[in-house]
Amino acid sequence: MVCFYPGPAKIYPSVKQHLNEAYDSGLLERNHRSAPFEALLKETVSLLKEKLAVPSVYSISFVSSATECWEICTQSFTEEKSLHIYNGAFGKKWFDYAKRINASAERFVYDCHQSIIEKLPKTDADLICITHNETSNGTQVNSYDLKKVREVYSDQLIAVDATSSMAGVELPFEEADIWYASVQKCFGLPAGMAVLICSPKAVEQAKQIDDNRFYNSYNFIEKNFSKSQTTHTPNILGIYLLNKVMEEISPITKISQQLQKQAKEWAEVIQKSSFDFLIENESVRSDTVLAIKGKSLEQITDFIKQAEQNGFVIGKGYGEWKETTFRIANFPAISELETTSLQHFFESYG
Ligand SMILES: *Cc1c(COP(=O)(O)O)cnc(C)c1O
Numbered sequence: 439m440v441c442f443y444p445g446p447a448k449i450y451p452s453v454k455q456h457l458n459e460a461y462d463s464g465l466l467e468r469n470h471r472s473a474p475f476e477a478l479l480k481e482t483v484s485l486l487k488e489k490l491a492v493p494s495v496y497s498i499s500f501v502s503s504a505t506e507c508w509e510i511c512t513q514s515f516t517e518e519k520s521l522h523i524y525n526g527a528f529g530k531k532w533f534d535y536a537k538r539i540n541a542s543a544e545r546f547v548y549d550c551h552q553s554i555i556e557k558l559p560k561t562d563a564d565l566i567c568i569t570h571n572e573t574s575n576g577t578q579v580n581s582y583d584l585k586k587v588r589e590v591y592s593d594q595l596i597a598v599d600a601t602s603s604m605a606g607v608e609l610p611f612e613e614a615d616i617w618y619a620s621v622q623k624c625f626g627l628p629a630g631m632a633v634l635i636c637s638p639k640a641v642e643q644a645k646q647i648d649d650n651r652f653y654n655s656y657n658f659i660e661k662n663f664s665k666s667q668t669t670h671t672p673n674i675l676g677i678y679l680l681n682k683v684m685e686e687i688s689p690i691t692k693i694s695q696q697l698q699k700q701a702k703e704w705a706e707v708i709q710k711s712s713f714d715f716l717i718e719n720e721s722v723r724s725d726t727v728l729a730i731k732g733k734s735l736e737q738i739t740d741f742i743k744q745a746e747q748n749g750f751v752i753g754k755g756y757g758e759w760k761e762t763t764f765r766i767a768n769f770p771a772i773s774e775l776e777t778t779s780l781q782h783f784f785e786s787y788g
Pocket of ligand 1 (some may be wrong): 503572573581601620621
């Protein structure tokens with residue numbers, strides 16, 4: 439079976455080997471304050487910066503999930519309140535988590551067929567929260583639009599959930615302060631960890647806010663990571679696998695180009711089929727998660743079933759689009775050959 443589910447998603451095939459190597463290396467049994475672990479952490483951070491083109495002044499740390507990052511944003515980076523600008527289910531989830539911790543969290547919901555910059559609200563919030571790639575409806579905030587968002591909210595911190603695009607798409611890190619992604623999507627790794635990337639401005643703001651109420655208060659995390667240590671015993675296996683995969687993959691510009699090329703091929707295949715993209719507006723459509731609209735729930739169910747019989751795991755619809763769409767991951771761990779074979783299946787389905 440080839441997994442085209444948009445998370446947990448297809449894992450890089452080399453991970454099988456790296457799991458064995460991790461066991462043999464003895465690192466999994468080593469204290470996380472030991473020199474070999476600290477060296478692994480340090481090297482992994484530097485590989486991430488190199489391969490994903492993260493500005494060298496940004497701070498990288500590892501936490502357990504994107505969901506944890508939602509909470510960290512409210513706990514450690516929000517002074518008064520956050521404003522959540524979203525168009526889909528993951529943006530809404532983030533808002534819901536924030537509101538449970540800080541009741542003054544605000545939201546602005548925009549149309550998923552339009553650009554985020556069409557109607558940016560005025561706000562007195564100090565943290566602006568954006569979902570870069572909305573996994574539920576297959577939309578993406580492009581770099582041009584993010585730049586505009588940065589211009590409009592130049593005083594605030596901007597936090598970006600890039601869970602289903604980081605390590606697949608070249609991200610304009612300078613246009614925001616907090617970026618994060620869990621590793622079970624474009625990183626092509628098993629779930630259980632997330633990468634959290636912060637600008638110097640974000641690190642500074644966290645210091646001012648001085649949240650020290652939680653084990654995962656950002657100041658504790660940052661203080662430890664700046665010494666290549668962690669606040670608690672971390673996911674050593676996850677870090678090991680991330681290290682190995684980062685070592686192997688191409689630079690992000692190359693990965694990004696390849697996924698864009700495949701996204702274009704997909705557009706041609708879909709156009710000829712009996713399906714449509716949920717999002718017609720190409721400038722807001724995702725390159726990494728394809729949300730495809732069927733004519734009826736029966737057609738969608740039949741497609742998913744037949745795809746499965748032919749060896750492809752397809753993502754069901756999500757949230758509001760649960761019964762009208764299905765989703766296909768265009769993630770880097772899926773080989774070009776695998777993508778072509780699913781495209782052929784599409785063509786034969788009609
Ligand atoms: C998958 C996903 C999440 C949740 O990730 P977890 O690792 O389960 O916390 C959050 N945001 C987006 C955009 C996602 O695609």
